[in-house]
Amino acid sequence: MKQFRKPHLAVLVAAAMALAGCADDGKDGAPGEPGTPGEPGPGTPPPTVEMTEMTNVKVLNFAVEEGQVVYEIEVTDQDGTLVVGLDAVEGKFASWTERGYVLSRSGEGTLGGYGNLSTEGAVLEMGEPGQYTFTLPMANVTPGEEGLLWLRVGASDGPIMRSKPMVVNKPENTHSSTTAACNACHVDYATSSLKHPSYSAIDMEGEGDLVGGCLICHNSVSRADENGGYATNTLSKIAHVNHPENGFERDFSVLNCATCHETTPINTSIAGPGCVDCHNPGAAVGPISPNADPNFDIRAIHGQKIALAEIDTLRTTHKTTLSAPYWDAAVAWEGGGTGAICTDLKLFKVEGETETQLDIGALYADHTLVYASAYIHAYDSETDSLIGRPSPFNAQQYVARDDGTRAICYPSLAAADGSYGTQYSVANLVASSRLTFAQTGWVDDDGKDGVSFTNYSDVVSTDYFDGVAAPSFTKESGFERRLAVTNDSCVSCHNSETNYHKNGGYQNGGVDCLACHNNGQNRASKFSGPGFGPMVHSMHWGEGNTKLSEDGTPNSASKLNAENCVTCHADGIDLYAIPNRYMLSRAYNEGGDSKVMSSPVTANCYACHTSDSAMNHMTQNGGEINVVADPMWFTTPTAESCATCHAEGKSFGIEKFHVFER
Structure with missing residues (x-):
């Protein structure tokens, strides 16, 4: 604001x-x-108003005095006009103590204070138009006491509307979590459907201070403790315990402290605030043990438990490369026959400017590696899309080269579904690989441990599908894939670096996932959504979300505001950039014909907007779901006209209904 x-x-x-x-x-x-x-x-006199649509507050001065807090403020409306007749104001003060912030409700040992104009002795006086002095009695505060000071004016039912809560003062270095870290997932808590979003606060400069606004009530000490705070749940318990226990997000680890803590936490005592949540749940919060050593980072101790340092070392000191598909006439097959289409996977150790090739076969034999394989895909160069996988599943042979290269070879390329064989004769080819290091204590849902590297080869054209005995392969381009999410969008929430499945990871905006979840793979994906975009939308907020939970209820990803698209789409969405081509959509046709296709924008929107009225709107404007697939679906234009009205900047632009700015 x-x-x-x-x-x-x-x-x-x-x-x-x-x-x-x-x-x-x-x-x-x-x-x-x-x-x-x-x-x-x-x-x-300056112009004034007695009613507002929005109320803004500027704090001119404040003082913590003996038994009271005094605020001097200026109040304006949405146009900056001075407000007179203010008759609603409230304030809070959480004392900074050896146990952190405490705002007691009542009783012996009360700390801090709170109240409004109904509090005995509270006075609100207007001097110059729009300028007020609010004196709020707080029996337990002392002159100059340090603490978190909070203010809000106006009323929810007007005529002077209630302002956003304001953090007036907050001592430095009292917490290491940040509003920006929270907003990586929540984006704008004030617009969410979570608990009391109206308490999302701003600071004196008008910038969001979500953490400060929460701390004023969800103190460092629970109300259940002796001389405790305002709320039963402390803010640290909400983060450390409630997020994971509520299934906050798949592959989220509370031990990856840097997700929320941009700097090392100030407390190092396991009995103190924050630490007690996990190390002795239910125990009373003890004093803070300040971190006096600037070189001591308690986040690293927790990271060791999920091997974050080892994972980072593996990622930064290794790389893989993958060759474009080629013909190797010398490869022999069990049962007879020679000749194969291969791609070469290489692994390198990187030390500064030096790259040393490693022996994949040897590392696989001693279980340093748990996976090293590749697929060959059909690729449409006009739309930069993967349109299927002609390499037969589990038909590959691994050929060890003398330099440690692993060649992954296929005896033939065939359509995954015979009725679509013609698509490959006009398509180019590209290979994808995945190589996984074993990593103790880091397990994906297939029971494998590992740190995965994914690679895509250059794109080639070929005369293989013409039945040539020794086909040729000609490089056409490097691999390109339109990606509408940012590289770090997935790992903002999926912070454990864990593989999702099939050794796929979350790095680089989910590029690992594309090898299997693409426009032409036609996977069921738990019947959530086809391709990559519709699947992700549905798995988080749509039909697929309910099927992730064993009890049939949505997991907590649905508690994130689905309109906050900027969490993943930090650079916005250009509907005109989406190729006007169909995608195979078996995932939207549970129990039905798998030979169906859907138009792309409609497929993405339908992942969340599944009502009959929404579907009618889409179909009336050319969108299609599960129509009979054309064998050349990936070259067939659709009739959907979604961008005409819903592209950014249009009358009904997507940004008017979804959030694309932080």
């Missing part, structure tokens, strides 16, 4: 008066000098 400062206010007031045609002729000048055009004459 923008907080108007006096220079801005003066401009707004002058502009409003001029537009209304009632601007004053200006002040009288000194004798013999002209007046100042546009400025009110002597004694002319």
Whole structure:
């Protein structure tokens, strides 16, 4: 929310008066000098209002005194006009103690305080128009006491609407979690459907302070403790315990502390705030043991338990390369026959500028590696899309080369579904590989341990499908794939670096997933959604979300605001950039014919918007779900016209209904 400062206010007031045609002729000048055009004459009061659509607060001064807190504030409406007649204001103060922030409700040992105009002794006085002094009694505060000071004015039922809560003062270095870290997932808590979003606070500069706004009630100490705080759940318990226990997100680890803590936590005592949540659940919160050593990072200790340092070392000191598909006439097959289409997978150890090739076969034999294989895909160069996998499943042979290269070879290329064989004769080819290091204690849902590397080869054209005995392969381009998410969008939530399945990871915006979840693979994906985009949308917020939970209820990903698309799409969405080609959509046809296709924008939207009215709207504008598939579906234009109205900037642009800005 923008907080108007006096220079801005003066401009707004002058502009409003001029537009209304009632601007004053200006002040009288000194004798013999002209007046100042546009400025009110002597004694002319500034314009004021008694009702607001939005209320803004500027804190002019504040003081923590003996038994009371005093706020001096200026209140304006949405246009910067001064507000008179304010009759609702509330304040809170959480004391900073050896146990962290504490705002007690009542009882012996009470700390901090809170109240409003109904509090005995509370006084609200207006001096100059729009400027108020609010004196709030707090029996237990002392002069100059450090703590978290909070303010809100107005009422939810008007006429002066309730302002956003404001963190007026917060001592430095009192917490190491950040609002930005929270917003990586929540984006804008104030617009969510979670608990009391209206308490999302701003700071004195008008910037969001979600952490400060939560801490004022969800203190460092539970209300259940002796001399405890305001709420039963502390903010650290919400983060450390409630997130994981509620199934916050698949492959989220609370031990990856850096997800929320940009700097090392200030407390190092396992009995103190934060640590006690996990190390002694239910115990009373003890004093903080300050981290006095700037080189001691408690986050690293937790990271060791999920081998974060080892994972990072593996990723930064190794790389893989993958050759384009080629013909090897010397490969012999059990049962007879020679000749194969192969791709070469190489693994390198990287030390500075030096790259040393490693022996994949030897590393696989001693279980350093648990997976090293590749697929060959059909590729449409016009749309930069994977359109199927002609390499037969489990038909590969591994050929060890003398330099440690593993060649992954297939005896033939055939359609996964025989009725679609013609698509491959006009397509190019590209290979994808995955290589996985064993990693103790790091397990995916297939029971494998590992740190995975995915690679895509260059794109080649071939005359293989013409039945040539020794086909040729000609490089056409490097591998390209349109990706509408940012490289770190997945790992913002999936922070454990765990493989999802089949040794696939979350790095680089889910590029690992594309080898199996692409427009032409036609997987069921738990019947959630076809391809990559529709599957991700559905798995998080749509039909697939309910099927992730054994009890049939949605997992907590659905608690994230589905409209907050910026969590993944940080650079927005360009509907015109989506290729106007169909995608195979067996996943939307549970129990039915697998030879169906859907138009792409409709397939993505339908992943969340599954009502009959939504589907009718899409079909009336050319969208299609599960129509009989054309064998050349990936070259067939659709009739959907979604971008005409819903592209960004249009009358009903997607950004008007979804959030694409933080």
